[in-house]
Amino acid sequence: MDASSCASGPIQCRDPHGPDRGAAEACDHACGLPVGTRMPSSRQLSEQLAVARNTVVRAYEILMTEGLVDSRPASGIFVSAPDPGCAPPVPTAPQGVREPSWSMPLPSLPVRFVQRSGTIRSRLSFDFYPGRSHHALFPLKLWRRHLAKNLTFGGARGLTEGGEAAGLLALRSAIALYIATTRGIAADPSRIIIVSGVQEGISLASRLFLHRGTLAALEDPGSQGALYAFEATGSETVGVAVDQDGLVPSDLPLRSTALLYVTPSHQFPTGVMLSAGRRDSIAAWARRCGCYILEDDSDADLRFEGSNPPAIAADAPDCTIYLGSFARTLGAGLGLGFMVVPPRLAEVVVAAKELLDGGNAWLDQATLAEMMAGNSYAVHVARVRAHYRENRDRLLAALRRSFGEVSISGETGGLHLLWHLPAGVPDAAVVENLARRSRIGVYPLASCGAMTIRPSLLDRRALLLGFGALLPKQIEQAMDRLSEAIDDTVDDLKTDVTTYLVEAPQGSVQLPGRARRTPMHLDSRFRQQPALPKPRRARAPSKTRIAQGPGLTMASVSSIYRYPIKGLSAQPLAQIDTEAGRPIPYDRVFALARPTAPLDRDDPKWAKKGLFAMLMLDEGLAQVATSLDIDTMWLTAWRAGRQVAAGCLTDPAQREQLERFFWTLLPSFKDPPVLIRSRVGHFMDKPDSVISLINLATLRSLEERWGVSLDPLRFRANIYIDGAKAFEEVDWVGNEVTIGGTTFLVDRVNGRCGATNVNPATARRDLDIPTSLRASFGHKNLGVYLIARQNGTIAVGDTVLASGSIEDVAAPPARSPEPEGPRRQFICRGCYYIYDESAGVPQQGIPPGTALMALPTDWRCPDCGSEKLLFVPHVHDGS
Structure with missing residues (x-):
């Protein structure tokens, strides 16, 4: 009003x-x-x-x-509400009152916020923000028991009387004992001050020792929190270089310095550990310069391999202010940390703490002291360390499965690692945006509390991945989605993949621009036309275990293909020999690399597909049919039934001629492609040894649904089967199939890429298969990947039997009658698991008839661990 x-x-x-x-x-x-x-x-x-x-x-x-x-x-x-027709008069300044000639003052020093990305993170399904612990690991029952004990005995006095500014003596004594046994620091409780976290410890030290005219040093790259706290005092700040052994002592300032901030156990953000020799060198430098070392050791408890060297404060207690925290092992919400200061600083730091906030609250201190006094805190740390080690292992495995041999630092401890992005992947800021569209949070340095003082390649080509707050299945799911998001960008005609080949020049990161390619042979009528004219929303069968029973459908192999050169035509085979854990021999063992791709021609490693000629972008490759004689390595190419090129791939001169021929099919290339051969594995879109399979019944179902004809060779599978039910292969995932006499594990479904848009008969991009699959089923999966379990031979006409041998099959249990009323089902947007309210989840103790809304708030998807909020109603279309 x-x-x-x-x-x-x-x-x-x-x-x-x-x-x-x-x-x-x-x-x-x-x-x-x-x-x-x-x-x-x-x-x-x-x-x-x-x-x-x-x-x-x-x-x-x-x-x-x-x-x-x-x-x-x-x-x-x-x-009450005022009359809307009565407009209030414009207020006027009273007569005799003059506006002041001065304005309210602003802070004389800059104050900056540490980048947290909080509003964005609340909308993420998979958040890799570094340093977060998992809420389910908090020892809630143990904490509640100790809290209740303290409230019962002495609670009234503790909550009504002011405590010591240095903190509760019982907690300081427990911390002194703990750091003596784990970090080798012999400290009297009088040297320990309880603070609200490491950041408050940094701020206290800054207030005491920094002002205009003083110098502070910190690691570069390093922590925004330390840099901003130093800046707020008006002091000069310099960065000290970091390499694989931590902070570089030779880069330390040669003049008087007041404070040096260092993270020796798990350097932030690179994750490297400071070597023992450098710890001694830094301590010697600090004594020469009269500098106090701020040792942030908050990750020391989470060491996965080996053991930490003794803390700097253990060997140099006279010049080291040790900062510890319980944010990693218990949680940041607890708001408790501690400082261990040199003896001569104890009184002045306590006085500064008294002026700042008078000390921390009593109840949480007392509860933590009770927990640390016994053995329960040490047991808890060992438990969370094992959990986070498993998360670390899953993240490394998921990265390698989706991105090959990745360059990683910081994996030996802590709750994050630093991923140096490989060629073929866009800059960090672009990947951050791509991931966010898929509800995944990955973070460049500037987005997660890290910084560089001097320009660094890490600003553009590094991501921090925190793995503490996620479940192992969520980590795997998120990395698969991230790989898909990057591949989808490469598939986009608007993306200039040449910007992904090598390091981009210094400067701001731009989103992918429009490509310069304009294939002259591509009729505009066939540019990205969807296969589905009028999308009809439905979903493919969910990922479930196959029902084992005597009525299993038996299919047979209709055709077998290999693709000697990635992106080129299929070569039909009558039979193939399989080797356990290996792909089909000579399948995609060669590839046409882009001329500037950073690949070793003599020993190329697997890389993302953006480094190669790709059928999805250069459909001219489909104009020729190729055949490779594996005994002589003689490659022949035909166009319209006429031989147009031939040569031996092991002869350098003939290989160069073949490269120049393929260049005629690649109008977007400025120079000839480089024909490379993999010495180990093959150049599939993911770095694993798999064999692809397509069920022809599924394709016929799609043809009927979409009203178009689909050439099976669009899908570039190794094995095509017929005689199975449509989409039956999806139910095989996680189980074994026998083809002929050879057993395979059905590893996963196959996410289709833009290569399926190219018609192999016309060499034109006339459909948009991935988009049509998403419109029909909510995902772009079609077909499955197999992993050979044993050596063997499979041939056209061999029988395909799912779920092992007939002798091992048991009769299916009788199904209970369907309940009356509508059948309510909900599908997980993380993995497409379907929760049927009429069936419940018996293996989790959820009885039939349990509504989704009645499930506990912390219930998660049995398949991928996604939260209940990610489930949406499953729509049936009767197909």
Whole structure:
């Protein structure tokens, strides 16, 4: 409500100096309040304003006359909505009052916030923000028991009396014992000060030792929190280089320095550990310069391989301020950390803490002290360390499965690792945006509390991946999605993949621009036309275990293919020999690398597909059919039934001629491609040894649904089968199939890429298969990947038997009758698991008939661990 509305009544209540000052003040209480606010009673307001009660009553009468408040019997007086047709007068400044010639002062020093990305993170399904612990690991029952004990015995005194600014003595004593056994620091409790976390410890030290004219040093790259705390004092700040052994002592300042901030156990953000020799060198330098070392050792408890060297504070207690925290092992929400200061600084640091906040709350300190006094805290640390080690292992495996041999640092400890992005993957800022569209949080340095003082390649080509707050299945799912998101970008015609080949020049990171390619042979009528004219929303069968019973469908192999050169045509085979854990021999063992791709021609490693000629972008490759004689390595190419090129791939001169021929099919290439051969494995889109399989019944089902004809060779599979049910192969995932006499593990479904858009018969991009699959099923999966379990031979016509041998098959259990009423199902957006309310999840103790909304809030998907909020209604279309 506008305050000036009160001035239109018979009494000018807005004049604070008039005879009705009390009425004016009473009216002021009704001005600017939300509609529906209950006003104080006349007696309360008269006492509050020190005016007569009659004056307040008169003011309320004026407000009711104006329609600004209304009286409700037996309830009180409430603010009402003003008349919308009555515009408040424009307030004018009282006469005799002049505007001041000065403005309110601002802080003389810059104060910057540490980048947290909080509003974005709340919308993420998989958040890899570094340093976060998992809420499910918090020892809630143990904490509740100790908390209740402290409240029962001494709770009233502890909560009503002020404590020591240094912190509870029992907690400081427990910490002294703990760091003596784990970090080798012999410290009297009088040298320990309890703080709210490492950041408060940094701020306290900065306030004591830094001011204008002093010098502070910290690791570069390093922590935004330390840099900003130093800047806020007006001191000069310099960065000290970091390499694989931590902070480089030779880069330390050669002049007087007040503070040096270092993270020796798990350097932030690179994750490297400071070597023992360098710890001694840094301590010697600090003594020469009269500098105090701020040793942030918050990750020391989470060491996965080997053991940490003794803390710097253990060998140099005279010049080291040790900072510890319980944020990694218990949680940042607890807000407890500690400082171990040199003996001569203890009193002054306690005095500074007293001035700052008077000390931390008693209850949490007492509860943690109880937990540390026994063995329960040490047991808890060992438990969470084992859990985080498993998460670390899953993350490394998932990265290698999706991105090959990745360059990683910091994997030996802590709750994050630093991923140096490989060629074929865009810059970190672009990957961050791509991941966010898939509800995944991955972070460049500047987005997660890290910084570089001097320009560094890490700013553009490094991501921090925190793995503490996720489940192992979530980590695997997220990395698969991230790989898909990057591949989808490469598939996009608007993306210039040449920017992904080598390191981009210094400067700001730009989103992928429009490619310069304009294939002259591509008819505009066939550019990205969807296969599905009118999308009809449905979903493929969910990923479930196959039902084992005597009525299993037996299919047979209809055709077998290999693709000697990635992106080129299929070569039909009558039979193939398989080797356990290996792909089909000579399948995609060669590839046409882009001329500037950073690949070793003599020994190329697997890389993302953006480094190679790709059928999805260069459909001209489909104009020729190729055949390779594996005994002689003689490659022949035909176009329209006529031989157009031939040569031996092991002869350098003939191979160069073949490269120049393939260049004619690649108008977007400025130079000839480089024909490379993999010495180990093959150049599939992911670095694993798999064999692809397509069920022809599934393709026929799609043809009927979409009303188009689909050439099976669009899908570039190794094995095509017929005689199975449509989509039956999806149910095989996680089980074994026998083809002929050879057993295979059905590893996963196959996410289709843009190569399926190219018609192998016409060499034109005439459909959009991935988009059509998403429109129909909510994903782009079609076909499955197999892993050979044993050596053997498979041939066209061999029988395909799912779920092992017939002798091992048991009769299926009788199904209970379907409940009456509509069948409610919900599908997980993380992995497409379907929760059927009529069936429940018996293996989790959830009985049939349990509604999704009735499940506990912490219930998660049995397949991928996604939260309940990621489930959406599953729509049936009757197909």
